[in-house]
Each structure stands twice: as structure tokens, then as C-alpha cells.
Amino acid sequence: MKLSDFVCFDAVKPQLDASDRDGAISELVEALAAAGKIPSKSTNKITKAVIKRENEASTGIGKGVAVPHVKHAAIKQVVATVGCSSKGIDFNSLDKQPVYSVILLLSPADNTDVHLRAMENVFRNIQKDDFRSFLRQARTLKQIQETIFDTDEPEG
Amino acid sequence: MEIRKGIAVSPGIAIARPMVIDSKDYRIPRRSILPSQRAEEVKRVRKAFAGAIAELTALEAAQGIEEGKIKDIFAVHLRFLRDKSLRKRITDFVQGEWTTAEYAVSATLREIASHFAGKDDPYIRERATDFYDMEKRLLTQLLGKVREDVEHLTKEVVIVAHDLTPTQTAGFNKTFVKGIATEAGGRTSHTAIVARSLGIPAVVALEEIAASITTESTVIIDGNRGVVVIDPDEETINEYQRYVSELSQFEHRLYKIKDEPAVTRDGITVSLLGNIEFQDEAELVKESGGEGIGLYRTEFLYLYGDSEPTEQDHYEAYAHAVRTFETKPVVIRTMDLGADKYPHSRPHAVESNPVLGLRSIRFCLQNLTMFKNQLHAILRASALGDIQIMFPLISNLQELRQAKMVLRDVMEDLDEYGVPYNPDVPVGIMIETPSAALTASLLAADCDFFSIGTNDLVQYTLAVDRANEHVSTLYSAADPAVLSLLRNVIHDANKAKIGLSICGEVASDPEFIMLLLGMGVRTLSLAPPMIPEIKQIVRSVTLRECNHLARKVATMDSQRQIKNYLRDAAIKILPEAF
Numbered sequence: 001m002k003l004s005d006f007v008c009f010d011a012v013k014p015q016l017d018a019s020d021r022d023g024a025i026s027e028l029v030e031a032l033a034a035a036g037k038i039p040s041k042s043t044n045k046i047t048k049a050v051i052k053r054e055n056e057a058s059t060g061i062g063k064g065v066a067v068p069h070v071k072h073a074a075i076k077q078v079v080a081t082v083g084c085s086s087k088g089i090d091f092n093s094l095d096k097q098p099v100y101s102v103i104l105l106l107s108p109a110d111n112t113d114v115h116l117r118a119m120e121n122v123f124r125n126i127q128k129d130d131f132r133s134f135l136r137q138a139r140t141l142k143q144i145q146e147t148i149f150d151t152d153e154p155e156g
Numbered sequence: 157m158e159i160r161k162g163i164a165v166s167p168g169i170a171i172a173r174p175m176v177i178d179s180k181d182y183r184i185p186r187r188s189i190l191p192s193q194r195a196e197e198v199k200r201v202r203k204a205f206a207g208a209i210a211e212l213t214a215l216e217a218a219q220g221i222e223e224g225k226i227k228d229i230f231a232v233h234l235r236f237l238r239d240k241s242l243r244k245r246i247t248d249f250v251q252g253e254w255t256t257a258e259y260a261v262s263a264t265l266r267e268i269a270s271h272f273a274g275k276d277d278p279y280i281r282e283r284a285t286d287f288y289d290m291e292k293r294l295l296t297q298l299l300g301k302v303r304e305d306v307e308h309l310t311k312e313v314v315i316v317a318h319d320l321t322p323t324q325t326a327g328f329n330k331t332f333v334k335g336i337a338t339e340a341g342g343r344t345s346h347t348a349i350v351a352r353s354l355g356i357p358a359v360v361a362l363e364e365i366a367a368s369i370t371t372e373s374t375v376i377i378d379g380n381r382g383v384v385v386i387d388p389d390e391e392t393i394n395e396y397q398r399y400v401s402e403l404s405q406f407e408h409r410l411y412k413i414k415d416e417p418a419v420t421r422d423g424i425t426v427s428l429l430g431n432i433e434f435q436d437e438a439e440l441v442k443e444s445g446g447e448g449i450g451l452y453r454t455e456f457l458y459l460y461g462d463s464e465p466t467e468q469d470h471y472e473a474y475a476h477a478v479r480t481f482e483t484k485p486v487v488i489r490t491m492d493l494g495a496d497k498y499p500h501s502r503p504h505a506v507e508s509n510p511v512l513g514l515r516s517i518r519f520c521l522q523n524l525t526m527f528k529n530q531l532h533a534i535l536r537a538s539a540l541g542d543i544q545i546m547f548p549l550i551s552n553l554q555e556l557r558q559a560k561m562v563l564r565d566v567m568e569d570l571d572e573y574g575v576p577y578n579p580d581v582p583v584g585i586m587i588e589t590p591s592a593a594l595t596a597s598l599l600a601a602d603c604d605f606f607s608i609g610t611n612d613l614v615q616y617t618l619a620v621d622r623a624n625e626h627v628s629t630l631y632s633a634a635d636p637a638v639l640s641l642l643r644n645v646i647h648d649a650n651k652a653k654i655g656l657s658i659c660g661e662v663a664s665d666p667e668f669i670m671l672l673l674g675m676g677v678r679t680l681s682l683a684p685p686m687i688p689e690i691k692q693i694v695r696s697v698t699l700r701e702c703n704h705l706a707r708k709v710a711t712m713d714s715q716r717q718i719k720n721y722l723r724d725a726a727i728k729i730l731p732e733a734f
């Protein structure tokens with residue numbers, strides 16, 4: 001499984017409008033709805049579920065990256081999107097630093113396997129210094145796309 | 157009598173007949189004999205032929221063997237073995253060349269085989285295989301039984317092998333396997349660790365020992381001094397038997413203190429926990445006076461069976477340990493696979509540098525289904541007692557946080573189904589990479605305890621392969637570089653007020669105990685059979701002495717100097733242990 005298999009580029013936000021955590025999450029969920037990846041009528045419920053999960057334990061795992069995620073019955077297929085903020089967002093991160101790259105991952109409630117494989121993939125990539133720093137520097141959709149395609153390439 | 161020196165890896169003495177494993181592919185070195193021994197070797201050749209013939213006759217007659225071709229092959233082998241001229245050629249070799257029976261058999265049959273192998277006719281060429289097969293059969297008669305028999309032992313033996321896999325060692329029946337001697341391996345190879353936790357005396361790094369042993373040999377394995385004696389004389393046997401009885405008296409004395417607390421003479425309490433691999437070892441820890449489990453290695457769940465363990469398999473293994481210890485701590489280390497250990501069901505990709513590759517927590521974070529399965533079971537068992545979760549081989553903070561994020565996801569799943577677990581289950585990490593040791597203050601903020609795994613920490617710090625006998629002398633926990641990292645980790649853990657224990661080999665090494673206490677360690681987790689002895693040491697020292705010793709060691713500049721100093725100090729405390 002590759003990142004580009006489940007990241008929806010139509011919903012990628014090279015410049016997030018929101019400057020706070022909940023706003024950013026809601027913006028990304030709405031972008032996915034606008035791209036037709038999730039049912040529009042469930043946008044609110046899904047946003048709430050992601051925020052609820054985030055309140056229990058922050059997914060801001062440090063080095064400027066957060067991976068908010070949730071499994072929800074309204075989601076039919078695993079999907080992710082990326083939002084970038086050049087100012088940085090307070091995600092209550094574990095290292096107390098602002099988050100510049102938000103990767104939102106939504107998975108169906110009844111297919112844990114595909115959720116886990118997507119998660120594995122995200123983990124593998126955010127361990128790479130290059131990936132994190134390119135993502136942080138990206139200002140346009142094209143740059144984000146390139147970063148993702150590059151990281152999907154086999155090592156070389 | 158032949159005395160061979162190796163590395164002592166598991167204490168105790170065994171005196172028994174040998175069983176040589178994997179001798180089949182062994183290259184028999186040429187060994188000369190005295191003229192007076194020729195008659196004896198000729199007799200051994202005859203006996204081997206007789207044994208091989210009996211074995212083949214039984215095989216030929218056995219039910220279930222496919223008619224036709226295979227029986228024909230056995231019949232051909234039998235005809236050759238019954239042929240007096242072949243036997244004569246071998247006995248003549250012994251008489252004329254003054255070599256052992258093994259060498260004569262091997263040299264003669266290989267010569268015949270290579271003669272056939274050089275022919276143009278493919279039918280004749282194939283006959284070479286028959287001679288190799290006969291060679292193996294005769295060598296098996298001369299050198300000992302083959303591997304399958306390990307599972308059907310009926311009498312006490314010591315195992316002699318080039319090397320053993322952890323799975324092989326773990327499969328040994330303790331009732332009959334009294335000792336282990338291997339040619340490869342080092343102090344912390346996994347064979348050594350398993351042997352130690354099963355309480356089987358073992359000596360490794362013996363270099364080409366299998367060839368010097370015959371089925372008729374008696375072998376003494378001295379796991380205290382790292383010596384193997386082949387065909388000992390009567391005096392040596394008597395000496396060892398005396399030694400064994402003294403040792404058992406010593407052990408008996410230790411056994412008596414098993415219910416006493418591990419307190420230094422000036423009143424400092426030390427926690428002694430056990431390291432285990434298998435669930436039935438939990439009792440062993442309890443019997444030895446351990447106050448809980450400081451390291452439950454869970455890999456064997458994956459290595460034992462033919463398929464991946466189910467969540468229920470995990471649960472039962474953990475639940476058993478918690479029930480055994482009720483309210484006492486049971487620290488479960490999540491799977492530490494990779495490098496030299498892989499699950500049967502997942503053949504590993506070839507890595508050019510496996511100890512630096514995809515192993516342990518890295519493997520888990522890339523196989524989340526497998527990882528979550530285990531976490532699910534650990535959490536479920538956490539409802540039963542004081543279970544703690546420990547992640548191995550953490551090398552940076554991100555990894556720890558990712559692992560915790562996965563744990564958090566599993567908790568959510570359990571919440572959803574209303575399955576009980578302990579939401580405050582303590583989460584700790586192994587400190588076994590230099591990067592973790594150097595950033596211990598950062599890691600300490602994100603976890604509840606550290607357990608220092610000295611085996612890997614030493615290997616990674618000193619860049620020494622712990623199982624490579626050519627460099628294993630460089631491997632030492634007493635190296636100033638290693639001690640400097642230990643000091644750093646202990647300091648950071650105490651400063652952050654999180655738990656700290658040592659679960660590597662040094663925790664069961666009598667020489668290291670005073671130093672560890674002096675450096676500020678108060679919890680040790682070790683192989684169950686060593687608990688009484690280490691407790692005796694704790695009870696014989698004062699913290700003042702230990703602090704003094706640790707300060708002195710901090711000024712020393714070489715591994716050798718430190719090691720000697722620690723040894724001298726320890727001998728003064730407990731001479732019987734050396």
C-alpha cells in the first residue's frame with residue numbers, strides 16, 4: 001500500500017485557513033466531503049469523533065507532525081488528506097511544539113486491517129526526516145503531491 | 157582425556173554420555189592414533205558396520221516404506237556394507253595410516269564416491285550419492301545419534317553441536333538433557349540465554365569439538381569454569397563428583413534464604429525479579445524467591461508453533477503469569493523479533509545487516525495487525541493483576557510515541573466492546589541502543605519506566621557481534637563506554653522519578669552486583685536459577701561499600717582493570733560463587 005493509494009489529493013490543503021486544532025480538523029474533514037470521499041451529511045459527526053479522539057490523547061507525536069485519525073461507521077473506504085500550516089498549530093503535541101503538517105486519516109469501522117496498513121504506511125513515512133521536512137516546506141498542491149510520490153518510490 | 161576451554165554461559169556441572177547433533181554434515185578432520193590404539197579403532201569400524209547393517213535391515217523390513225525403488229536402494233547399501241572388501245579397505249586404512257575410525261570411513265567412502273562422480277555415465281555418476289549416504293550412516297554410528305532422537309530421549313545426555321537455534325534449545329527435555337556444549341556462540345548468544353533460564357549447564361565457543369567426541373565418550377561440561385572434559389580419567393571424574401556435591405550444598409544453603417528479603421546489611425531493599433520465556437517458568441521464578449517478572453520475553457510464542465499465535469494464545473500465556481504472581485509486577489515485553497529470531501510463518505527478507513535492520517519494535521510498527529493482536533491480549537490480561545508493558549529496541553522518541561498511539565487505538569477497541577483492562581497500565585521501554593541511552597531524559601518524560609537491556613546495549617555501543625567467537629572477547633559490559641551510558645540512564649531515570657531496572661545479563665553476574673547497586677540500581681531482573689545467589693550477594697554487602705566501589709570504578713580507564721577489580725571485590729563477598 002502506498003500513501004498515494006489513500007491520500008485524496010483533491011482534499012489536500014496546502015495552506016490551512018484554520019489556526020487552531022479543531023478548526024484544522026474540521027477544515028480537512030469538510031475538504032474530504034467536498035471531494036466526495038465521505039458523505040456530506042456525516043461531516044459533523046466525523047469531525048466530532050476525530051476531536052473526541054484527539055482530546056483523549058494527542059496524536060501530535062512531535063517534530064511538527066500530527067496524525068489525527070478515527071474509525072467511523074459512516075466511512076466506506078480508508079482515506080487520508082494532508083493540511084499544511086506555515087504558522088503552526090497548537091495540537092497539544094507531546095513535544096509541546098506547534099504542528100506544521102496534519103495528516104488526517106479516516107477508516108471504516110469494520111475493516112481494521114486496511115486501517116492498520118494505512119497507519120503503518122503513515123508511520124513509516126513520518127519517520128523519514130526528508131519526508132517531514134519537504135512536507136513542512138511545501139506551499140502548493142504540486143509540491144505536496146511530489147513529496148508523496150517521491151516517498152512512495154522504492155528506496156533509491 | 158582431553159580438556160577444552162570455551163566460554164561458560166550457564167552454570168552447573170553435567171557428567172554424561174554425549175549426543176552429537178548435526179554431525180552428519182561434519183567434515184571429519186584427520187586425527188592420528190598411537191599404534192596401540194589401532195586394534196580398538198578397527199573394532200569400532202566393525203561395530204559401526206554391524207550397527208549400520210542392523211539399522212538398514214530394520215528400515216528395509218519396516219512397514220510403510222514405499223515398495224520398489226527405496227527398498228532397492230537399501231538393498232544395494234546393504235550389499236555394499238556386507239561386502240567384506242569394503243570393510244577391509246577401511247580397516248587397512250586404519251592399520252596403515254594410523255587414523256581414527258571416523259577418518260578412515262570418511263576418507264575411504266569419499267574417495268570411492270568421487271571416483272563414481274567423475275564418470276560420464278549419469279547412472280554410474282549417481283551412485284556417488286549412495287556412498288555419501290553410507291558414509292553418513294556409518295559416521296552416525298561412530299559419532300552419535302542424529303537430531304530426531306533429541307525428542308525421544310530416554311537417558312541422560314549432554315548435547316554437543318556446532319550451534320543450536322533458540323528453538324532447538326528451547327525444545328530440549330530438561331529431564332534428560334543435562335548439559336550443552338557448542339562450537340559457536342558467545343556469552344549472550346540466544347542458546348546461552350535459553351540454557352541459563354532452563355538451568356542447563358552450558359559451555360560455548362569450543363571450536364571443533366564435535367569431531368573429538370565419540371558415542372562411547374564420557375563428557376563433563378563445567379558451566380562454571382567454561383571447561384569441557386572429554387573422556388576424563390577416574391581421578392577427574394571423582395574430583396568433579398566431589399565438586400558437584402559441594403555445589404549442591406552451596407545451592408541448598410542459598411535455597412534456605414529464598415524467602416528472606418533482598419536487603420543489604422545497611423538496610424537498603426533491592427527488588428529481584430525473574431526473566432522468563434515460557435509460561436511455566438513463572439513458577440520457577442516464584443520457587444527461587446523472585447518477587448515478580450521483570451522481563452517476559454514473548455517471542456517464543458511466535459517461534460514455537462507452526463502458525464502465528466492467536467490473541468487467545470497470547471492471553472493465556474500472560475494470564476498464567478499474572479495469576480502466579482497475583483499482585484506482583486509482571487513486565488511483558490512486546491515481541492522482539494528480527495535479527496536472529498523470526499517467526500516461522502514469516503520468512504524474513506534477507507538483510508545485509510540484520511541487527512541494524514527491521515527488527516523488534518520497528519518490525520512491529522510495520523506489522524500493526526500482528527502488534528495490535530499482542531497488545532490486545534496484554535491489555536486484556538492487565539485486568540487480572542499488575543501487568544506492565546515494555547517496548548523493546550526503542551531508538552528515538554517518535555517510535556515510542558507511535559507505539560503508544562497504537563496501544564491507545566487498541567484501548568479504544570476494547571472500550572468499544574466493553575472488555576475490561578487497566579487503563580493506567582504502566583508503559584516502559586527497554587534502553588538497549590546508545591541513542592536511547594543518550595536521550596534518556598527525553599524518553600523519560602514519555603514513559604513510566606526504563607529497563608536497561610545490557611546485552612544489546614553493549615553490542616551496539618562497542619560495535620561487537622555478541623555471537624561471533626572471533627571478537628567476543630571485545631564484548632564486555634565493564635567497558636568504560638558502556639558504564640558511562642549506564643550512569644547517564646540511571647541518573648535520568650531517577651531525576652524523572654520513573655522506574656528503573658536492569659534486565660540484561662549483568663543483572664545475574666555476581667561480579668556486577670555491587671557496581672550496579674553503587675550506581676543507583678535497586679531493581680534487577682535475572683534468570684530465575686541465579687536469583688538465590690544474587691540475593692545472597694545483596695544480603696552480604698552494604699550500600700556504603702557499593703558506593704565506594706562504584707566511585708572507584710568511575711576513575712578506571714580500562715575494561716580489564718574494572719573487570720579484575722569487580723572480580724576481586726565479589727570473591728571477597730561470596731567466594732563459593734566462583
